[in-house]
Amino acid sequence: xxxxxxxxxxxxxxxxxxxxxxxxxxxxxxxxxxxxxxxxxxxxxxxxxxxxxxxxxxxxxxxxxxxxxxxxxxxxxxxxxxxxxxxxxxxxxxxxxxxxxxxxxxxxxxxxxxxxxxxxxxxxxxxxxxxxxxxxxxxxxxxxxxxxxxxxxxxxxxxxxxxxxxxxxxxxxxxxxxxxxxxxxxxxxxxxxxxxxxxxxxxxxxxxxxxxxxxxxxxxxxxxxxxxxxxxxxxxxxxxxxxxxxxxxxxxxxxxxxxxxxxxxxxxxxxxxxxxxxxxxxxxxxxxxxxxxxxxxxxxxxxxxxxxxxxxxxxxxxxxxxxxxxxxxxxxxxxxxxxxxxxxxxxxxx
Numbered sequence: 001x002x003x004x005x006x007x008x009x010x011x012x013x014x015x016x017x018x019x020x021x022x023x024x025x026x027x028x029x030x031x032x033x034x035x036x037x038x039x040x041x042x043x044x045x046x047x048x049x050x051x052x053x054x055x056x057x058x059x060x061x062x063x064x065x066x067x068x069x070x071x072x073x074x075x076x077x078x079x080x081x082x083x084x085x086x087x088x089x090x091x092x093x094x095x096x097x098x099x100x101x102x103x104x105x106x107x108x109x110x111x112x113x114x115x116x117x118x119x120x121x122x123x124x125x126x127x128x129x130x131x132x133x134x135x136x137x138x139x140x141x142x143x144x145x146x147x148x149x150x151x152x153x154x155x156x157x158x159x160x161x162x163x164x165x166x167x168x169x170x171x172x173x174x175x176x177x178x179x180x181x182x183x184x185x186x187x188x189x190x191x192x193x194x195x196x197x198x199x200x201x202x203x204x205x206x207x208x209x210x211x212x213x214x215x216x217x218x219x220x221x222x223x224x225x226x227x228x229x230x231x232x233x234x235x236x237x238x239x240x241x242x243x244x245x246x247x248x249x250x251x252x253x254x255x256x257x258x259x260x261x262x263x264x265x266x267x268x269x270x271x272x273x274x275x276x277x278x279x280x281x282x283x284x285x286x287x288x289x290x291x292x293x294x295x296x297x298x299x300x301x302x303x304x305x306x307x308x309x310x311x312x313x314x315x316x317x318x319x320x321x322x323x324x325x326x327x328x329x330x331x332x333x334x335x336x337x338x339x340x341x342x343x344x345x346x347x348x349x350x
Contacts, residue, residue, distance in 0.1 A: 002028040003223060004063035004102075006051065006093055007070030008044075009033040009326040011173040012108065015216035016067065017041055025224045032059050033070075035327040051089030056096035065104045065223045066097040073180045076269070076277050076347040079136050086140040087147070094151045097158075104159035106223045107148060109231070111166050111208065113141035117288025119206045124291045125164070125231040132286040135279030161222045165215050165234035166208030166290065169310040172324035173212060174317025175331045182318075183274040183346050184338035191318045193249040200256035201242045204285040208235035211305035211313070221299040228299065233290035236303035236310065248308045258285060275347025 003020065007013045008031035020026045021043055031044045047059040051070050060066055070089060072082045090107070097105050115130035117123050131142030145162070152160045169177070178186060190196075218234050238244055242253045258281075266278035295301045305313075316322075323331030334341040340349070 001026055001064040001224070002030070002062055003065045003067060004030040004032060004060050005067045005069065006032045006049075006056075007068070007108075008046075009035070009037050010069060010071075010328050011168055011170065011176060011212055012215055012219070013069045014172065014324060014326050014329065015170065015212045016069075016219050017044055019213070019216040019220045023220055023224055030059060030063065033327070037326045039325050051093055052084050056092060057100050060096055060100040060102060063097070063100060063102050065106060066093065066100075066102045067106045067108075067219060067223060068093045068097075069108045071108065073137065074275060074347055075344075075349050076136070076275055077345065078348070082136060083140065087143050090144045091147050094148065098151075098155055102158070104161065104223065104226075105148075106161040106163070106219060107144070109145060109162040109164045110137075110141050111164055111233070111235070111287050111290055112138040112283055113145050113164060114287045114290075115142075116286045119204050119289055121289065122291035123288045125233055125294060127288060132279070132283045135283040135286075136277075137280070138283050138287075159226070159229045161229055162231040163215070163218055163222060163234050164231060164290065165218075166210055166236075166307075168212050168215050169209055169314040170212035171313050171317035171322050172329055174314055175321060175323040175333065176329050177314065178318045179275075179334050179341060181274075181276050181280075183276075184334060184341040185273060185346075186318075188319050188321060191315050193251070193312070193315070196249050197251050198254045199242050199246045199249065199251050200261060201253040202256050202258050202261060202285065204258070206239060206241045206289065207284055208239055208290060209307040209310050210234055210236045210303055211310040214301075214303040214305060217304075218295060218299060218301050221301055225299070232295040232299060232301075233292045234295055234301070235290050235292050236305060236307040238307055239289055240307055240311070244308065248312065269347070272346045272348075275341075277347075 029044045072085045113129040115128040129145040131138040
């Protein structure tokens with residue numbers, strides 16, 4: 001089969017291309033991104049396209065499956081830009097895939113699409129996808145789920161798959177994740193266990209993570225198996241709560257107020273000290289813990305890296321300034337001495 005991957009140079013896209021190199025059922029891959037990388041892979045033909053402005057049908061022509069991964073985390077200070085890519089761009093991808101005659105769409109949803117839910121038990125894929133309203137990321141994910149609901153009803157002949165992963169970590173994405181969520185003022189040398197002495201004990205600060213290679217494997221399985229459709233939660237064990245984080249980081253927990261931590265996040269974002277608005281904290285404490293049974297049974301998916309090890313790998317990458325030769329993942333994408341991040345206002349650019 002021929003597969004088109006939109007957003008092929010990012011954290012998940014780059015790993016998926018590697019995984020498809022060894023997938024016998026895939027003969028050809030079109031890697032689509034706004035900027036063409038120098039990396040060459042035997043099955044991959046590169047195409048450049050912007051999901052907001054370009055005609056997407058030509059680059060999707062002949063694709064049996066379209067994998068849609070393109071998404072903006074930044075700029076966090078201009079929702080017009082992120083909405084245009086995340087929501088309207090996704091709508092344009094789905095419509096172009098249908099016009100191009102693709103038989104399936106595999107879409108990168110997220111735990112962030114879910115409505116508020118429990119932390120003391122895991123929910124399956126039937127949990128509502130209304131999002132966390134104070135988070136632009138979550139609102140966008142929820143709206144695209146609604147768009148895809150309508151699209152699926154109107155295109156019953158197409159196979160639609162939605163993967164909803166937790167936080168996605170790998171060493172190669174370290175510079176990008178540091179840039180998007182921590183900003184230029186974070187001293188990378190301090191990001192190591194033993195140097196982070198305290199973990200705030202906040203009751204609902206409980207989250208799930210998964211290694212990028214394991215997410216790529218889930219995408220590989222979802223696109224290659226012709227009878228797979230619907231939504232799948234993707235996360236590795238264990239669930240990361242304050243106690244597990246403290247054990248992992250050789251730290252100790254300290255009671256903390258969610259209101260104080262949220263206020264601090266909001267004030268530092270407004271002061272342009274870091275690029276992450278407080279809605280991300282609301283998302284972290286709001287979304288439910290996911291049950292991944294469906295992915296394990298129907299996809300035959302099994303993560304190879306624990307959530308804790310994926311986090312430690314990311315931390316090591318941040319400490320060492322790691323990245324990869326893909327435009328979003330380049331270690332120096334923020335400019336020499338992180339100059340471009342500072343000049344753009346910390347969170348003011350993609």
